[in-house]
Amino acid sequence: MSRADTSAAPHKRQARGSRRGSRELALQALYQWLLSGDDVSTLLAQAAEKKEFARADAEYFRVLLRGVIERAAQLVEAVQPFLDRPVEQLSPIERALLLMAAYELIVALDVPDAKTAEGLVEQLHGVVSFFKIGYWLLIANGNDALISKIVDSGKNVFLDYKMFDIDETVKEGVRRAMDRGVKFVTVHGNSAIMRAASEARGNDEKLKIFAITVLTSMDGRDIEELGYHISVKELIEKRVRNAIACGCDGIIASPSDNPNEIRKLVSNQGLLIATPGVRPSWASSDDHKRPGTPEDAIRAGADYLVVGRPIIKSPEPRQSAERIIAEMKAGAGQA
Numbered sequence: 001m002s003r004a005d006t007s008a009a010p011h012k013r014q015a016r017g018s019r020r021g022s023r024e025l026a027l028q029a030l031y032q033w034l035l036s037g038d039d040v041s042t043l044l045a046q047a048a049e050k051k052e053f054a055r056a057d058a059e060y061f062r063v064l065l066r067g068v069i070e071r072a073a074q075l076v077e078a079v080q081p082f083l084d085r086p087v088e089q090l091s092p093i094e095r096a097l098l099l100m101a102a103y104e105l106i107v108a109l110d111v112p113d114a115k116t117a118e119g120l121v122e123q124l125h126g127v128v129s130f131f132k133i134g135y136w137l138l139i140a141n142g143n144d145a146l147i148s149k150i151v152d153s154g155k156n157v158f159l160d161y162k163m164f165d166i167d168e169t170v171k172e173g174v175r176r177a178m179d180r181g182v183k184f185v186t187v188h189g190n191s192a193i194m195r196a197a198s199e200a201r202g203n204d205e206k207l208k209i210f211a212i213t214v215l216t217s218m219d220g221r222d223i224e225e226l227g228y229h230i231s232v233k234e235l236i237e238k239r240v241r242n243a244i245a246c247g248c249d250g251i252i253a254s255p256s257d258n259p260n261e262i263r264k265l266v267s268n269q270g271l272l273i274a275t276p277g278v279r280p281s282w283a284s285s286d287d288h289k290r291p292g293t294p295e296d297a298i299r300a301g302a303d304y305l306v307v308g309r310p311i312i313k314s315p316e317p318r319q320s321a322e323r324i325i326a327e328m329k330a331g332a333g334q335a
Contacts, residue, residue, distance in 0.1 A: 101328035108308030114142030198247030216277030255292020260301035298331030
């Protein structure tokens with residue numbers, strides 16, 4: 001669909017397969033890769049022949065497998081200091097789980113200036129490949145160049161601007177994100193806003209649109225103050241159903257909201273779920289009212305973990321990120 005005709009009917013997305021099935025297939029393919037050294041094209045072709053492939057989200061599987069393999073050497077080098085034995089001595093399945101966990105961490109660059117953010121990206125090179133840019137940097141001097149530097153270096157940008165405006169403005173915001181090579185954007189609002197974002201994105205599978213459900217800093221009393229006389233769980237379910245109907249790829253939900261349960265409630269196992277409010281046991285929950293540990297979040301079915309202060313406020317950001325990846329690996333083994 002071209003941009004010229006995105007004002008037509010809402011974009012209809014193909015039904016997704018199982019997100020869990022996609023991760024299981026990716027794990028099998030990574031296991032095979034560690035044993036045989038086959039190239040990505042061969043692994044993708046082999047997976048497509050399996051009967052499980054029909055039940056998986058093919059695009060998510062391809063992105064996950066290719067992304068992990070391309071960064072495998074860097075990921076191994078980064079997490080080795082936190083293992084009790086050399087990576088080579090781990091079983092192939094343990095190594096595959098470790099690599100997947102490292103790939104699914106998103107670091108929130110919630111800092112006041114682009115220079116500090118750029119420094120964090122450099123410190124985390126080889127450990128983290130996905131970075132969230134939100135209001136902290138939205139109008140900061142140098143933010144535009146920062147986005148370009150991250151994308152041009154082969155890393156991913158999650159633009160968390162929570163787009164909330166008239167339809168045409170949201171559409172243009174999404175198109176600018178596509179122009180810049182951004183991977184994720186967030187939208188916040190009613191069905192018209194989410195539908196506008198989906199229409200603007202069209203058939204471009206590189207950009208994923210995530211809808212906000214209930215901010216992790218809010219609880220039942222907060223949403224009641226906003227005029228909602230239902231529980232947080234009920235409001236999340238309502239917003240998730242709207243997001244899916246409007247063509248969004250995923251949602252933002254806290255670890256304690258239980259991603260797997262959300263998918264069951266809305267009968268959509270392919271729904272992508274990114275979880276902020278992730279706090280390891282050794283860090284403060286800060287202002288998050290529905291937090292969860294990295295291990296809990298992965299075990300509950302989160303696809304991506306968004307972590308800010310436990311990493312960026314740490315005197316050793318790289319070490320903190322590596323510790324979190326180790327916890328994610330533990331959760332992935334039980335997912």
